[in-house]
Amino acid sequence: MRNPKKLKAKNKVGLIFFPAFDWEISPTHPERKERLLYTRDQVFEEGLLDIEGILEFNPEIASAKEISRANICVPDVDSVASEPHKISAGGAIKAADLVLEGKVDKAFALVRPPGHHAHRVVHGARGFCNINNEAIMVESIRNKYPNKKIAFVDTDAHHADGTQEIFYHDPNVLHISLHQDGRTLFPGSGFVNELGGPTAYAKTLNIPLPPGCSDQGLLYVINEFVLPVLNDFQPDLIINAAGQDNHYSDPLTNMNISAKGYAKMNDLLDPDLAVLQGGYSIESALPYINVGLILAMAGLDYSSVEEPDYDPEILKEDQSLIKEIKETVAELKKIWKNRENKNLEEIYGDYSTFYSRDKSIFYDTAGINEKQSEKVRVCNQCQGYLIIDSKAGKSSFSSNQVMAVSIPKLVCDQCYQEAREKFDNLKNEYESVYLQDLKADEYLRN
Missing domain, CATH: 3.40.800.20 (Histone deacetylase domain)
Known part of the structure; x- marks a missing residue:
């Protein structure tokens, strides 16, 4: 040089x-x-x-x-x-x-x-x-x-x-x-x-x-x-x-x-x-x-x-x-x-209010297996919010379940209210529930 x-x-x-x-x-x-x-x-x-x-x-x-x-x-x-x-x-x-x-x-x-x-x-x-x-x-x-x-x-x-x-x-x-x-x-x-x-x-x-x-x-x-x-x-x-x-x-x-x-x-x-x-x-x-x-x-x-x-x-x-x-x-x-002309139902199936998908995630470094179910609220006003059900552990006998609600920063008022209500309801049903609220910049665990 x-x-x-x-x-x-x-x-x-x-x-x-x-x-x-x-x-x-x-x-x-x-x-x-x-x-x-x-x-x-x-x-x-x-x-x-x-x-x-x-x-x-x-x-x-x-x-x-x-x-x-x-x-x-x-x-x-x-x-x-x-x-x-x-x-x-x-x-x-x-x-x-x-x-x-x-x-x-x-x-x-x-x-x-x-x-x-x-x-x-x-x-x-x-x-x-x-x-x-x-x-x-x-x-x-x-x-x-x-x-x-x-x-x-x-x-x-x-x-x-x-x-x-x-x-x-x-x-x-x-x-x-x-x-x-x-x-x-x-x-x-x-x-x-x-x-x-x-x-x-x-x-x-x-x-x-x-x-x-x-x-x-x-x-x-x-x-x-x-x-x-x-x-x-x-x-x-x-x-x-x-x-x-x-x-x-x-x-x-x-x-x-x-x-x-x-x-x-x-x-x-x-x-x-x-x-x-x-x-x-x-x-x-x-x-x-x-x-x-x-x-x-x-x-x-x-x-x-x-x-x-x-x-x-x-x-x-x-x-x-x-x-x-x-x-x-x-x-x-x-x-x-062709992204703007796609019939999304052909790709994602018949979704209306929520789109769901299941994931298997392997933590190769930690030796943990996670089974996760993710649901996204489909909304024509915003990107919706997420509800996540995650079960993870080193074996099926030591699996730890957590629920989470994730709310994006640019969320519409209706989805925001729904998501906060969902978090409150989940707290009554599950031991470990997380809130990731980017709109309010608030992060909670019950």
Whole structure:
């Protein structure tokens, strides 16, 4: 890189580092305390913080209320989230505040632990995630700016199932996930037919990519599908959930993306915010990917970013994979183009007042199985509210049942009254009932 002191960023970028050097799942686990050590060193070695316009900020600690806007923690926030989890979420909130307050043009939260596998109801750790830092960030934004339309583009190799489920019925959040095909990787979801609920049809879009996909396939999807969809949706904010385990050296996945490919992707997306998620090639990938992302967000040349073992010949795209990717994109284009003309009863069945669905959620990290029934109030005035019946435990004999009512910020008066009455009624029927009331910013457990 040229002398960083002579460079000036085109976009003012805020970096929020929280490497959590004192927290890990275990010393040999992929999500261990050294995970961001080499990234931190590389950022200093390249002199990125000496470039005019790239600034570092400290994270804050997310409060129980801020966490509860996205996650219903069972039995409570402190039982689910350690202080590092709260700081990781607080780092994401800090990134959003810096952009929304005009202190920077863009911000990148380089934080751990990650969060995108944490669903709305949380009984423990799954996919290395306890609470959903990016969802917590979005609900913090919308607590202050409730009318903002937000688009996620999650580029982690693992499907962003938690974030998807939190916003599955929300018409003001577009959630796009590009990931390794769920038939070959945890969490085994993220297929083209997962399109959001009847109140938010086609606001959830999944692009499952075949194992072996490299830069060519990834950038084809961005150019041919993601960018046109973003242009149609016209979000107020674009968030890159910047998972980095699509890299060719990652030990947990089977993808072939390079650091330069990541940087080019971010450059094309032009996100307002980025939040680190997965990525477990600690020395060979993360330092180079993160340098590339920072340079791309700053509007600076990233063409010299290259891993020591990078070999474009080895990473050439197999044409059979390109054919498969093009077929997936063509199917998704059809869905998006026809989204306004769909007969939703053909997709969701004969729903009238409520739409229901059942889910099985496995907490691979905590060893918990959850059976969940979710009902959304279908309303022509708002997105309705949720009633959740969750039973979870390490065995069927130790299952713990909780009921929850979740009310969105932009709810109509009739649905709001119904939801509060439902909460009061459930309290008389069940021992453990939670209220997540984003309209009143109130979070209760009986």
